[in-house]
Amino acid sequence: MTERLTLTRPDDWHLHLRDLDVLPHTVPATARQMGRAIIMPNLRPPVMNAEQALAYRERIMAQVPAGSRFEPLMVLYLTDNTTAEMIRAAKATGKVAAVKLYPAGATTNSDSGVTDLGKLDDICAALAECGMPLLVHGEVTHNHVDIFDREKQFLDDILVPLVSRHPSLKLVVEHITTADAVAFVNSQGANVGATITVQHLAYNRNHMLVGGIRPHLFCLPILKRNVHQQALQAAAISGSAKFFLGTDSAPHAKGAKESACGCAGCFTAYAAIELYAEIFEDLGALDKLEAFASHFGPDFYALPRNTDTITLVRENWQVPAEMAFGHDVIVPLRAGETLRWKMLTE
Numbered sequence: 001m002t003e004r005l006t007l008t009r010p011d012d013w014h015l016h017l018r019d020l021d022v023l024p025h026t027v028p029a030t031a032r033q034m035g036r037a038i039i040m041p042n043l044r045p046p047v048m049n050a051e052q053a054l055a056y057r058e059r060i061m062a063q064v065p066a067g068s069r070f071e072p073l074m075v076l077y078l079t080d081n082t083t084a085e086m087i088r089a090a091k092a093t094g095k096v097a098a099v100k101l102y103p104a105g106a107t108t109n110s111d112s113g114v115t116d117l118g119k120l121d122d123i124c125a126a127l128a129e130c131g132m133p134l135l136v137h138g139e140v141t142h143n144h145v146d147i148f149d150r151e152k153q154f155l156d157d158i159l160v161p162l163v164s165r166h167p168s169l170k171l172v173v174e175h176i177t178t179a180d181a182v183a184f185v186n187s188q189g190a191n192v193g194a195t196i197t198v199q200h201l202a203y204n205r206n207h208m209l210v211g212g213i214r215p216h217l218f219c220l221p222i223l224k225r226n227v228h229q230q231a232l233q234a235a236a237i238s239g240s241a242k243f244f245l246g247t248d249s250a251p252h253a254k255g256a257k258e259s260a261c262g263c264a265g266c267f268t269a270y271a272a273i274e275l276y277a278e279i280f281e282d283l284g285a286l287d288k289l290e291a292f293a294s295h296f297g298p299d300f301y302a303l304p305r306n307t308d309t310i311t312l313v314r315e316n317w318q319v320p321a322e323m324a325f326g327h328d329v330i331v332p333l334r335a336g337e338t339l340r341w342k343m344l345t346e
């Protein structure tokens with residue numbers, strides 16, 4: 001049995017740090033493990049232009065612990081008013097790595113998102129020209145489409161035509177949740193990839209709904225049936241460079257989750273690599289973890305792989321029931337449970 005595992009330092013290609021008083025908690029949690037992270041722009045108001053991205057980056061950098069070389073990779077939030085010129089200006093800063101498409105109303109703080117996805121052609125052309133990836137929250141938002149079918153419908157209605165109009169566009173289907181998304185990504189060239197979260201690998205909708213409703217497992221896109229979970233697991237351990245680590249760690253205060261109308265999002269950043277290690281080990285594929293966590297993401301983004309390493313040791317430890325979160329508390333994924341891997345801190 002492997003007792004100790006040394007990996008190239010991983011990166012998180014999908015992360016929510018939020019802002020202001022919670023940054024002193026969210027930034028160190030990720031900076032301890034990850035070399036870089038793609039910082040999601042769904043603040044209120046969102047990060048819509050280069051200037052806002054640089055200002056947000058400064059607020060993040062102010063909370064990076066001394067000695068850490070953590071680098072936040074900033075992202076612009078597409079709205080109906082984003083122009084190709086704004087994309088080029090963001091690229092020119094050298095600090096903005098990607099652009100995020102949230103269909104309006106699809107998820108947390110997405111009300112300023114794009115309302116007419118048919119009008120994205122100029123933006124996609126500018127992105128393809130800059131070599132900047134388009135990151136998508138891939139769900140349609142129509143009332144008549146069942147919440148469990150929204151990802152598949154987005155693939156069929158939006159992404160298939162989009163990639164055929166922009167064959168060289170780099171596209172990341174974020175936090176994929178279905179066998180359909182795995183098949184879509186596999187059917188495309190090397191310019192189309194996907195992130196896979198801890199929660200979508202570890203759980204299916206039964207875990208969330210059988211025996212009582214578990215609000216801390218509620219995230220978007222929502223957990224699907226077990227056959228989809230199995231397809232995601234197979235993709236993650238397949239060794240295909242199209243699938244890489246993106247936690248979608250999305251903290252919401254305890255009261256906002258344990259509520260009559262609870263927020264979507266799971267907090268996993270505190271032990272992201274340990275959580276993935278446990279899943280990969282359970283799937284008999286610990287040897288596939290390093291490429292998924294540390295190689296395929298930078299390769300896709302055309303960035304160098306990290307040159308330092310982290311070490312995990314087999315050691316049981318109990319996840320706290322709650323963690324500090326600004327003036328509030330947060331309930332982490334797997335609160336109160338025992339994890340079996342622990343990252344050594346230098």
Ligand SMILES: NC(=O)N[C@@H](CC(=O)O)C(=O)O
Nearest residue numbers: 016107108219220250264265
């Ligand atoms: N994934 C989630 O359930 N929530 C994310 C938004 C997102 O990534 O869709 C959040 O910002 O809370």
Ligand SMILES: [Zn+2]
Nearest residue numbers: 107137220221
């Ligand atoms: Zn999303």
Ligand SMILES: [Zn+2]
Nearest residue numbers: 016040248250
């Ligand atoms: Zn997210």
